[in-house]
Amino acid sequence: xxxxxxxxxxxxxxxxxxxxxxxxxxxxxxxxxxxxxxxxxxxxxxxxxxxxxxxxxxxxxxxxxxxxxxxxxxxxxxxxxxxxxxxxxxxxxxxxxxxxxxxxxxxxxxxxxxxxxxxxxxxxxxxxxxxxxxxxxxxxxxxxxxxxxxxxxxxxxxxxxxxxxxxxxxxxxxxxxxxxxxxxxxxxxxxxxxxxxxxxxxxxxxxxxxxxxxxxxxxxxxxxxxxxxxxxxxxxxxxxxxxxxxxxxxxxxxxxxxxxxxxxxxxxxxxxxxxxxxxxxxxxxxxxxxxxxxxxxxxxxxxxxxxxxxxxxxxxxxxxxxxxxxxxxxxxxxxxxxxxxxxxxxxxxxxxxxxxxxxxxxxxxxxxxxxxxxxxxxxxxxxxxxxxxxxxxxxxxxxxxxxxxxxxxxxxxxxxxxxxxxxxxxxxxxxxxxxxxxxxxxxxxxxxxxxxxxxxxxxxxxxx
Numbered sequence: 025x026x027x028x029x030x031x032x033x034x035x036x037x038x039x040x041x042x043x044x045x046x047x048x049x050x051x052x053x054x055x056x057x058x059x060x061x062x063x064x065x066x067x068x069x070x071x072x073x074x075x076x077x078x079x080x081x082x083x084x085x086x087x088x089x090x091x092x093x094x095x096x097x098x099x100x101x102x103x104x105x106x107x108x109x110x111x112x113x114x115x116x117x118x119x120x121x122x123x124x125x126x127x128x129x130x131x132x133x134x135x136x137x138x139x140x141x142x143x144x145x146x147x148x149x150x151x152x153x154x155x156x157x158x159x160x161x162x163x164x165x166x167x168x169x170x171x172x173x174x175x176x177x178x179x180x181x182x183x184x185x186x187x188x189x190x191x192x193x194x195x196x197x198x199x200x201x202x203x204x205x206x207x208x209x210x211x212x213x214x215x216x217x218x219x220x221x222x223x224x225x226x227x228x229x230x231x232x233x234x235x236x237x238x239x240x241x242x243x244x245x246x247x248x249x250x251x252x253x254x255x256x257x258x259x260x261x262x263x264x265x266x267x268x269x270x271x272x273x274x275x276x277x278x279x280x281x282x283x284x285x286x287x288x289x290x291x292x293x294x295x296x297x298x299x300x301x302x303x304x305x306x307x308x309x310x311x312x313x314x315x316x317x318x319x320x321x322x323x324x325x326x327x328x329x330x331x332x333x334x335x336x337x338x339x340x341x342x343x344x345x346x347x348x349x350x351x352x353x354x355x356x357x358x359x360x361x362x363x364x365x366x367x368x369x370x371x372x373x374x375x376x377x378x379x380x381x382x383x384x385x386x387x388x389x390x391x392x393x394x395x396x397x398x399x400x401x402x403x404x405x406x407x408x409x410x411x412x413x414x415x416x417x418x419x420x421x422x423x424x425x426x427x428x429x430x431x432x433x434x435x436x437x438x439x440x441x442x443x444x445x446x447x448x449x450x451x452x453x454x455x456x457x458x459x460x461x462x463x464x465x466x467x468x469x470x471x472x473x474x475x476x477x478x479x480x481x482x483x484x485x486x487x488x
Contacts (some may be wrong), residue, residue, distance in 0.1 A: 384454060
């Protein structure tokens with residue numbers, strides 16, 4: 025069994041064991057906390073209903089209801105904190121792994137991209153490859169958003185689920201983001217490359233690396249020395265990546281145990297319609313992306329799928345496409361993509377080509393509108409799609425980026441942002457599928473651009 029296959033097997037075993045242990049803990053270790061949470065949420069809903077139906081807001085009974093609600097929220101928060109404390113050891117394993125991945129990502133992007141751009145030689149080549157890359161990214165993003173819009177109109181999960189709606193003033197703990205042109209440009213161009221690396225701002229690192237790489241290519245002999253040194257450093261970082269990836273099964277086990285222990289399998293029953301329809305949408309998006317890729321790659325698309333199974337599984341089980349970035353880079357180079365293309369296209373994809381997240385944005389936004397009984401005509405939905413297309417670019421480094429963008433978009437179209445509370449409980453489960461899809465989308469994009477550039481070589485054999 026080759027090394028890649030062993031890692032896949034270990035990740036799958038860790039995934040299954042994590043689900044089993046998470047279920048056992050949910051039914052035993054954190055059962056009391058989950059009961060308290062369920063009871064608190066029920067009482068809060070009852071109090072909200074009573075407050076809504078109260079005619080005299082100055083009465084003693086109304087004031088008592090508000091006091092009771094505040095106390096109940098404190099009880100709920102206490103139960104959440106107690107449950108988190110119990111599951112922290114499992115979350116910690118996954119968090120440490122993600123921190124190790126993040127320590128690799130910024131230097132890996134910088135050194136590999138500088139070497140790649142320097143090898144390209146001039147701005148004309150960079151512009152040509154960049155143009156092809158952005159053309160694919162924009163097309164894929166529009167397809168993803170349109171698919172989400174189409175499916176949510178066909179399935180109408182917001183109407184079918186009949187979930188109790190949160191109050192319009194509910195605090196969802198997410199700061200909405202309405203990205204202005206100034207904000208976008210500030211997010212693209214770094215004030216300090218050191219700060220950009222410290223915060224893992226991939227897009228800013230890409231911009232600095234492009235300038236550095238082009239400048240390196242134009243300073244002659246001294247530039248060749250820098251390229252040689254950076255190339256060696258990049259290989260060292262890739263070696264470190266191999267060491268870190270050995271901990272991936274542990275991270276998967278911890279992440280799955282924590283999420284199932286907290287959420288339980290019961291949440292799947294409540295939201296089964298929405299989750300099922302969303303994952304069907306992701307499956308269709310995978311088909312579209314792979315079919316589009318096969319137009320250029322022909323039968324090699326199947327080898328690409330085989331190559332990226334580890335990164336996809338890792339992204340799925342840790343809910344982080346960033347966690348899969350270094351491994352994806354390695355596998356694409358083994359697939360035959362030239363390092364100069366991989367190091368250019370893949371980092372850009374992490375800011376501009378998050379296909380799974382894009383589909384989720386239209387799907388979730390229109391789901392919330394349906395839940396509130398708000399009808400949006402076709403023209404308004406197209407406007408929402410275009411707004412999401414613009415506001416979603418370049419915010420991949422923002423925690424819970426999809427929810428942040430959705431919150432800003434809902435406000436623009438007068439849809440209560442509190443509707444996001446409907447999705448907060450299942451967002452980690454949905455994020456798993458989104459993250460895996462992002463990896464697939466960026467891998468296909470990198471392979472296709474490599475083919476366009478005539479830079480797709482033969483597949484390398486793995487060392488056993």
